Amino acid sequence: MGMSVGSGSSGDEDGYKPLAEINVTPFVDVMLVLLIIFMVAAPLMVQGVPLDLPKTSAAKVGAQKKPMVVSLAPDGKLYIRDEEVTRESLVPRLMQIKSAEGDGIVYVRADRKIAYGDVMELLGRVGESGFARVSLLSQPPSSGASANN
Incomplete structure (x- = not known):
C-alpha cells in the first residue's frame, strides 16, 4: 500500500494560476505614439493643398464700405458719416x-450730455428713412474710471 505524496498544488496543473490583471503599459505606449502622430499631422491638415492660384483683375467680392454712422454732436448738429446735415x-x-x-446697419452716436428725448427722436427719424437695423454706439469705460461716471 502506497501512499501518494502530493506536489502541494490545489488542483491546478503544473502549479500555474490565471493572472486576472490587465497590463496597461502597452496601451499607454500605443496612445502616446498616436498622440505624437496626431500632433505632427494636425497642422498639415489645416493648411490644405498648396496651390498656385491665377491672378485676376476682377474686383473683390463684398468690398468693405464705410459704415453708416449718424452722429448727434453736443451742440445739436447732425452728421451722417463726416457730412453735416x-x-x-x-x-x-x-x-x-x-x-x-x-x-x-445704421450706427447712432450721441454725446452723453444730449437729452434722452433728442436721441429717441433721432432714432425715430432713422427708422423713418427705411433702415430696419439701428444700433447705438457707446464707449467702454476706461480702466481707471469709477462706475459712477
Missing part, C-alpha cells in the same frame, strides 16, 4: 444713401 434733410439724405448703397 440739417434735421430736415436727415431723412431724405438717409433714403438717398440707402438707395445707392443698399440696406445695412
Whole structure:
C-alpha cells in the first residue's frame, strides 16, 4: 500500500494560476505614439493643398464700405458719416444713401450730455428713412474710471 505524496498544488496543473490583471503599459505606449502622430499631422491638415492660384483683375467680392454712422454732436448738429446735415434733410439724405448703397446697419452716436428725448427722436427719424437695423454706439469705460461716471 502506497501512499501518494502530493506536489502541494490545489488542483491546478503544473502549479500555474490565471493572472486576472490587465497590463496597461502597452496601451499607454500605443496612445502616446498616436498622440505624437496626431500632433505632427494636425497642422498639415489645416493648411490644405498648396496651390498656385491665377491672378485676376476682377474686383473683390463684398468690398468693405464705410459704415453708416449718424452722429448727434453736443451742440445739436447732425452728421451722417463726416457730412453735416440739417434735421430736415436727415431723412431724405438717409433714403438717398440707402438707395445707392443698399440696406445695412445704421450706427447712432450721441454725446452723453444730449437729452434722452433728442436721441429717441433721432432714432425715430432713422427708422423713418427705411433702415430696419439701428444700433447705438457707446464707449467702454476706461480702466481707471469709477462706475459712477
